[in-house]
Amino acid sequence: MAALPKCVLLQLLLLALSFHALDAQTQAPNISLGSTLLAGKNSYWLSPSGDFAFGFYNLTGDLFLAGVWFHKIPQKTLVWSANRDQPVRIGSTIELTLGGILVIRDPQGTDDFWIYNGTSADSASMQDDGNFVLRNSGSTVVWQSFSSPTDTILPGQTLKKDQKLISNFNGTTNYSTGRFELLMQYDGNLLLNDEYADPAYWYSATQTPNSSLVFNKSSMLLYVFNNTGIALLLTDDAILPRPLGDYYHRATIDDGGNFAQYTFWKGNGSGVGAGQWSMVWGAIEDPCTTNAICGEYGYCVLDENKKASCHCLQGYSQIDPNNPFKGCYPDFVPQSCQEYASGANFEIVRMNDADFPNNGFADLARINNSDADSCEKAVSEDCFCMAAVLEFGMCRKKRMPLLNGRQGIPSSSGRLAFIKVPLSNRTISSDVHGKKEHHYRALGAGLITTSILAFLFAALTIYYYHVSQKLRSMKISPNVMVNGSAVTQGLVH
The missing domain is CATH 2.90.10.10 (Bulb-type lectin domain)
Known part of the structure; x- marks a missing residue:
């Protein structure tokens, strides 16, 4: 191959340097x-x-x-x-x-x-x-x-008074604003809560004004800090992998409502923990205890990886099959007390080791000295009650909608839930097309009714307008002629 001229080599060298500078x-x-x-x-x-x-x-x-x-x-x-x-x-x-x-x-x-x-x-x-x-x-x-953090803080970052982290809507597939938040409250209390506005399902109990959540850059420790020092240490130095500089670190609130600290090994290889984020600390030990994690009428169980898995109660279907955390909707027409008086149109389904705690809100009713049969009977005979939980001799009738459903975890052990489910003759199709058709029929009926009422209103308005015009003309002329004589019009005072 012939050698390139020096001028061409110089141009190529300058071009390479320009690309290097652009990349740098x-x-x-x-x-x-x-x-x-x-x-x-x-x-x-x-x-x-x-x-x-x-x-x-x-x-x-x-x-x-x-x-x-x-x-x-x-x-x-x-x-x-x-x-x-x-x-x-x-x-x-x-x-x-x-x-x-x-x-x-x-x-x-x-x-x-x-x-x-x-x-x-x-x-x-x-x-x-x-x-x-x-x-x-x-x-x-x-x-x-x-x-202005979103769902994550990094070493060296601080969450100050009234600042918050908000979870993603759905893991790494939808980063939009989710349901759960970590809030550094104005009174110094660090809270985890959700959009249902229930009381916080986790809190630090560090009620000192002007507190902050600190992610220390040198120690990689998370703690609540106030004017006098560390009020609460969240992560323990002993649980962090060494050396600290060999790992990336972050703390994130996930779409399941847990706030946790993670590490990622920077090295190459396929050893334990390589190539993935490992949780070294989490505020919530059992993800099923997060408020309303499975939404309305859903309940949570732990899968084989000890992660939250959401399911629907019998008689209910998922709102979004691609996101079970959104909850469930009923497959049946709402209950009518008159129709359900005989008890022939529904059944009571029992769920072992299940609970629906109200997290600070009152139950619909509480019946002491109950057993399984009497609690089931109490649900069956009350047309306003759709569920109850038998908890160590107390039958707790639950308010609607049902939230915080969980089964097979330590906090629900020994409890027995009763769910009222309408039978198939009261069931409506869960098919989306059917729902739309039902909605459109209802909407059409509403529009017809509205149109009729509007027509009647317009007719009455026109009628009363003409009457008022006639009365007004009579009021303008107080004296009218009757048989050739002037008399005072009685409408004018």
Whole structure:
């Protein structure tokens, strides 16, 4: 092969250097104004070590979130997102404008999403601790992702008063806002609760104002800290793997409502714990005890991996088969006390080692000195009662809707649940088409009724309008002629 001319070699060398500089720019400490990322082009800005990336995180197909993730591990675990409830499509951009604004733009340029809308940012950087920051010309941080967490905190990050973490809707398939939250309450109490607004199902009992949840960067310990020091140590130093620097660390509230700390070994190989996140501490030991984890009319059992598995009560079906945590709906028409008086249209189903605790709310009724037969009879004879739990001689009638269902776990051991289930002659089709048809018939009937009422109202309005007009004309002329004589009109006073 003939040797290339020196001028061509020089041009190739300069071109290679330019490509190297372009690649290195993604890992530069400072990202300059005017920089842009494009969705669908594997476009992101790396931290100096390459441990974290900020950019477009691909969900499924052509949907993307603007966020921060662990970049060196196969899972590319997302730890923060700016637009978790508003994914964008291929062709969207993230732009740090010349005016210092950080914005997500859609391909049409008609629906911008402002991440930072200030005017003082002069540069940006993806830091090695997982914090994406904007700084002014004096290098002071004016905005940071650590100040607006989603479902995760990282070492060096603090959850301050009234800040919260909110779970994803469905694991790693739907990152939108979920049901559960970890709240650093204003009074210093760290709480886990859910959208059903029940009392917190876990709390730290650290009621000192101005407390914070701290994820210590050097020790990797989680603790509640107040003005005087550590109020509560959540994780124990003894449970953390060594050396600490050989592992990635995060603490996340998951879609099952548990807040837990995880580690990921940075090394290669296939040893124990390699290639996956391992939980080293969790606030909830039994995931089935999380408030309403299986939604309305669902109940929770532990699967072979000791994880929550949701099922529907007999006579109920899943609202969303792809997400059992959303709960269940009845396959039957609501109960009529008159129709159920004879007891011939339903049966009582028993569930061993099952419970439906109300978590602080009163039961419908409590009957002492009960046994299985008397408790079942109490449910059968009460048309307003759909379920009860026999608990050590006390029959607890439950309020609707049924929540917090669980079976086969330590807290439900020895309890017996009774569920009233209508028989098939009262059952309606669970087919979606049937539900829509039933809905449309009801809607059509409602529209017809509304139209008739509207017509009658209009007719009455016209009638009374003409009557009032006639009366008004009579009031204007107080004297009328009767047989040629003027008399006073009785309607005028």
